[in-house]
Amino acid sequence: MTARIESALAHIGSIEDLAALDTPIHRLDPRAKLVTTLALLVAVASFGRYEVTRLLPLALYPIVLAALGDVPAGPILARLALASPFAILVGIFNPLIDRAPLAALGPVVVTGGWLSFASILVRFGLSLGTALLLVATTGFDAVCAALARLGLPRALVIQLLFVYRYLFVLSDDAARMIRAHGLRAPLGRRPGLRVAGSMLGQLLLRTLARAQRIHAAMLCRGFDGVFRLRRPLRLGARDVAFAVGWCGWFALVRAVDLPQLLGAVLGRLG
Amino acid sequence: MSHHLVSAEDLCFAYADGTPALQGVTFTIHHGESVGLVGANGAGKSTLLLHLAGVLFPVSGHVRVGDWPVTSATLPRVRRSLGMIFQDPDDQLFMPTVGDDVAFGPLNLDLPPEEVEARVGEALERVGAAHLRGRPSHRLSGGEKRSITIASVLSMSPDILVLDEPSASLDPAARRRLIALLRSFEHTKIVASHDLDLVLEVCARTIVLHEGRVAADGPTAGIFADDALLARAHLERPLRLQGCPRCGSAAAR
Numbered sequence: 001m002t003a004r005i006e007s008a009l010a011h012i013g014s015i016e017d018l019a020a021l022d023t024p025i026h027r028l029d030p031r032a033k034l035v036t037t038l039a040l041l042v043a044v045a046s047f048g049r050y051e052v053t054r055l056l057p058l059a060l061y062p063i064v065l066a067a068l069g070d071v072p073a074g075p076i077l078a079r080l081a082l083a084s085p086f087a088i089l090v091g092i093f094n095p096l097i098d099r100a101p102l103a104a105l106g107p108v109v110v111t112g113g114w115l116s117f118a119s120i121l122v123r124f125g126l127s128l129g130t131a132l133l134l135v136a137t138t139g140f141d142a143v144c145a146a147l148a149r150l151g152l153p154r155a156l157v158i159q160l161l162f163v164y165r166y167l168f169v170l171s172d173d174a175a176r177m178i179r180a181h182g183l184r185a186p187l188g189r190r191p192g193l194r195v196a197g198s199m200l201g202q203l204l205l206r207t208l209a210r211a212q213r214i215h216a217a218m219l220c221r222g223f224d225g226v227f228r229l230r231r232p233l234r235l236g237a238r239d240v241a242f243a244v245g246w247c248g249w250f251a252l253v254r255a256v257d258l259p260q261l262l263g264a265v266l267g268r269l270g
Numbered sequence: 271m272s273h274h275l276v277s278a279e280d281l282c283f284a285y286a287d288g289t290p291a292l293q294g295v296t297f298t299i300h301h302g303e304s305v306g307l308v309g310a311n312g313a314g315k316s317t318l319l320l321h322l323a324g325v326l327f328p329v330s331g332h333v334r335v336g337d338w339p340v341t342s343a344t345l346p347r348v349r350r351s352l353g354m355i356f357q358d359p360d361d362q363l364f365m366p367t368v369g370d371d372v373a374f375g376p377l378n379l380d381l382p383p384e385e386v387e388a389r390v391g392e393a394l395e396r397v398g399a400a401h402l403r404g405r406p407s408h409r410l411s412g413g414e415k416r417s418i419t420i421a422s423v424l425s426m427s428p429d430i431l432v433l434d435e436p437s438a439s440l441d442p443a444a445r446r447r448l449i450a451l452l453r454s455f456e457h458t459k460i461v462a463s464h465d466l467d468l469v470l471e472v473c474a475r476t477i478v479l480h481e482g483r484v485a486a487d488g489p490t491a492g493i494f495a496d497d498a499l500l501a502r503a504h505l506e507r508p509l510r511l512q513g514c515p516r517c518g519s520a521a522a523r
Binding site for chain 1: 320323325345346349350353354356358360361362364365366367370373374375377378379383386404406407408422423426
């Protein structure tokens, strides 16, 4: 279990490393990428529950982002795979519950349940994939700075930054505890409920003690309750064009059934 | 400015559960001095340092830093002239990148952005870490983290540096670099450490704390030669002052 936690965190770190690259996508203002990503999430959520094919043109955005931003598919797909059980669990019972036939692919009848299950998976892939690409091409701290500039309350932004910063420290603490338990537990048994409870309590106490030390360190460097982030953000014409252009594409995909249109055009040509 | 840069007078402090931590600590540290603070675990070293930075306040007695008594009203001034470097770098490096961490203090002083950038550059240059500026703080090595914690305090241009166990968990090469760096500073320095060899190299004067009291205060060489005192304070001679274990020859001086 320890190794799994550690490797999962190493993966987060490796995605963050990509943010240091210098590509046209990386140079865009974080706000432009953040707004476009949020617009994509809204577009994804706005489709009906049985829509699958109409969602697919939205994938153009993450694909372009990854291609122009030099983001390798490997780490992103690995993250998606790790989180996929959640999406599968949400939709796996749909095919059993919703058995009304909705479409036919040749001799195969597709029920509503299978369609909605597929829709959930596509939505999950689009949303999480795009969010991961946002972090990979922008960096978590720049995303937070963009959130602050877009009006998210400072306190919330600081919380996000601190959670991200100390996620690694906290998980190291937890991993060490689990390892120490494993070394003294016979037959490598997992911690029982009682032991796990006291370990969690320990972790909480350690976290509180650390929070006090961090606060003391902040006070020593003149912290007076106001958090001053320095991230000069400059929104240029390119950034605005990027956001407006993509939002236009999302609106078009939402308004017009592009895959059907494409099929009709191809059919006529054929 | 006063030449008595840091002084404590009859300092007493007890933790909330009633455990006494400091019981009448008195000393005066003059401008430009390097002072080692040594003592057993629980002798009160860290507690004393927290009083100097005004993180803790004494039950009775006074602390003065520069021209000011340390009270809640003078804290901004005190913290401007006294830079505190904590034992665990992870407690001190809380910002997303190294540059942000070093800029944190100057930004709190409300300096203009160009001045902040200049100070960040200077401080990182001073500790030989200019190349780490854009890196995330949490993914540095132990030695790099230590350098950045020092830079994050130097950027506020303090007169006094207070370090709590600066060499803890450093590898020998990083520790050696730290010693060279500390020796190159002209600031008044107060170094609490179990690393007595480091104290011997960096500090001309040493204060020994034992059970919340000053057990001795004087030139480092004299204190580390007093075996009875060291034993009483749960300490021992620095390795450099011990005889050679293989040939039995006398220690280097």
